[in-house]
Amino acid sequence: MTINIRPVASNQDLRRFVLFPHALYRECPWWVPNLISDEIKLLTKGRHPFHEHADAALFLAEENGKIVGRISAHVNHNHNKFHGDRVGFFGFFDCADSCEAACALFDKAAEFVQSKGMDTLRGPMNFSTNETCGLLVNSFNEMPYIMMPYNFPYYENLLESARFSKSKDLVCYxxxxxxxxxxxxxxxxxxxxxxxxxxxxxxxxxxxxxxxxxxxxxxxxxxxxxxxxxxxxxxxxxxxxxxxxxxxxxxxxxxxxxxxxxxxxxxxxxxxxxxxxxxxxxxxxxxxxxxxxxxxxxxxxxxxxxxxxxxxxxxxxxxxxxxxxxxxxxxxxxxxxxxxxxxxxxxxxxxxxxxxxxxxxxxxxxxxxxxx
The missing domain is CATH 3.40.630.30 (Gcn5-related N-acetyltransferase (GNAT))
Structure with a gap:
C-alpha cells in the first residue's frame, strides 16, 4: 500500500481534517465528537490565541485518494521558553489501524518540528496541556467526560511501533x-x-x-x-x-x-x-x-x-x-x-x-x- 502525506492547504482540506474522525469512529458507541465549529476555530490561525505564540501545520494521510489518518505538528514557543528545552508536539492524531500510515504521519510531524530546531516530538497534545491531551490506554468501553479524549485501543501499538516511549501518565478518578x-x-x-x-x-x-x-x-x-x-x-x-x-x-x-x-x-x-x-x-x-x-x-x-x-x-x-x-x-x-x-x-x-x-x-x- 502507498501512503501519501499532504499538508492541509485549503478550507476544504481543513473540513476534511476535522470530519475524518466522524468516519473513523462511526460505529463506535463511546467516541464523542468535538463541536465542529469550535475545532475549526481552534485549528485556524488568527481565530485562536494559541497561534500567537506557536507554529503549527496540519497533515492528512491518504491511500488511493482516501483519507486514512490525520495529525498536527506544532512548536509552542511559550513552552520552550518556560521550560528551557526544544520540544515539538503532535496532536489531533487519528488513524486507521495501519502502522505504515501512522509512521508516515509521525515522520512528517517530526520533520516539521525538526525544521524548527526541535530535538523531541511529544504528544498527543491538542494543542497543549491547557486544552485536551493524552492517549487513552485503558477503560475503552465508556464515554469520556467533557474535554477528555477517546481513541481506539490499537493506537497504543501505533505509537510504540513508531518508536515512541512513555513520558508521563495522567490519571482520572x-x-x-x-x-x-x-x-x-x-x-x-x-x-x-x-x-x-x-x-x-x-x-x-x-x-x-x-x-x-x-x-x-x-x-x-x-x-x-x-x-x-x-x-x-x-x-x-x-x-x-x-x-x-x-x-x-x-x-x-x-x-x-x-x-x-x-x-x-x-x-x-x-x-x-x-x-x-x-x-x-x-x-x-x-x-x-x-x-x-x-x-x-x-x-x-x-x-x-x-x-x-x-x-x-x-x-x-x-x-x-x-x-x-x-x-x-x-x-x-x-x-x-x-x-x-x-x-x-x-x-x-x-x-x-x-x-x-x-x-x-x-x-x-x-x-x-x-x-x-
Whole structure:
C-alpha cells in the first residue's frame, strides 16, 4: 500500500481534517465528537490565541485518494521558553489501524518540528496541556467526560511501533454518591475551614472578566512547578472563558479566599459530552433544539481543574473544595463525576482522591520520541 502525506492547504482540506474522525469512529458507541465549529476555530490561525505564540501545520494521510489518518505538528514557543528545552508536539492524531500510515504521519510531524530546531516530538497534545491531551490506554468501553479524549485501543501499538516511549501518565478518578458524599468528608472540611479561616464563594458570572483575572493569576501561580505546565496568556484565558461560559454552572465554580485574598479555585463543568454525542458535534440546523433537550438529561460533572497558591497548599483546602462540590452537585442533579486529569506523580492530589475513596478509572499517556 502507498501512503501519501499532504499538508492541509485549503478550507476544504481543513473540513476534511476535522470530519475524518466522524468516519473513523462511526460505529463506535463511546467516541464523542468535538463541536465542529469550535475545532475549526481552534485549528485556524488568527481565530485562536494559541497561534500567537506557536507554529503549527496540519497533515492528512491518504491511500488511493482516501483519507486514512490525520495529525498536527506544532512548536509552542511559550513552552520552550518556560521550560528551557526544544520540544515539538503532535496532536489531533487519528488513524486507521495501519502502522505504515501512522509512521508516515509521525515522520512528517517530526520533520516539521525538526525544521524548527526541535530535538523531541511529544504528544498527543491538542494543542497543549491547557486544552485536551493524552492517549487513552485503558477503560475503552465508556464515554469520556467533557474535554477528555477517546481513541481506539490499537493506537497504543501505533505509537510504540513508531518508536515512541512513555513520558508521563495522567490519571482520572471516578466519583459517585457512595464515594463523594458530603457526610463522609463534610465535618473534616468544616474543621479545616474553621482552623484556616478559608471562605468559599461562587464565581460571579456577571463579573466574569474580573473573575477570570483572579483565576488566571492563581492558576499560573499554582501550576508553575507542574510537569508540562505552560502559563496561559491573557488572550487564551479570556478565550477559554468565552468558550466555556455557555456550559458552565456557577454553582460548580468556587474561589477560596483567605482574609479577603483569593488563594484557590475549583472549576467543575456539567458533562456536556452527552449533548455533543446526541448532536454529532453540530448545532445547525436542528442541533440547538437537540442540545436544549439533552442538556436537561446530563447527570455527570467533571472536576476539570483546581488551583491553590503554594503557600496554602498544605492547609487542607483541596478537601474543602471537594466537600463543597460533594454537598452541592447531587442536589442540582449531578450524582456522579470524574476528577482529573491528575499527573501520576502529583502526590498531594492523588493522595487526596484516594483518601476520599475515589476509584482510579482512566489512564492517559503522553509519549516522547527523540529526533532523529
Amino acid at each position: 471516578h466519583l459517585d454518591e457512595s464515594i463523594f458524599s458530603f457526610e463522609r468528608i463534610g465535618k473534616l472540611a468544616q474543621r479545616v475551614q474553621e482552623r484556616s479561616g478559608m471562605a468559599l464563594r461562587e464565581v460571579d458570572m456577571n463579573r466574569l472578566k474580573d473573575e477570570m483575572k483572579i483565576l488566571r493569576d492563581i492558576y499560573n501561580s499554582a501550576w508553575e512547578k507542574n510537569w508540562g505546565f505552560i502559563p496561559m496568556t491573557d488572550a487564551e484565558f479570556d478565550f477559554m472563558a468565552h468558550e466555556l461560559k455557555p456550559v458552565a454552572d456557577s454553582r460548580l465554580l468556587y474561589i477560596a479566599e483567605h482574609r479577603g485574598e483569593p488563594v484557590g479555585f475549583i472549576i467543575c463543568l456539567p458533562d456536556f459530552n452527552l449533548v455533543l454525542k446526541k448532536t454529532n458535534g453540530r448545532l445547525f440546523p436542528f442541533g440547538i433544539l437537540k442540545a436544549l433537550w439533552w442538556k436537561r438529561k446530563i447527570r455527570r460533572i467533571r472536576i476539570i481543574t483546581m488551583g491553590i497558591k503554594p503557600e496554602h497548599r498544605r492547609a487542607g483546602l483541596d478537601l474543602v473544595f471537594y466537600a463543597k462540590i460533594a454537598q452541592v452537585s447531587p442536589t442540582i442533579g449531578y450524582p456522579e463525576g470524574e476528577l482529573g486529569w491528575v499527573l501520576e506523580d502529583n502526590y498531594l492530589m492523588n493522595r487526596a482522591a484516594q483518601k476520599m475513596g475515589a476509584r482510579l478509572s482512566k489512564r492517559y499517556r503522553i509519549y516522547d520520541r527523540k529526533i532523529p
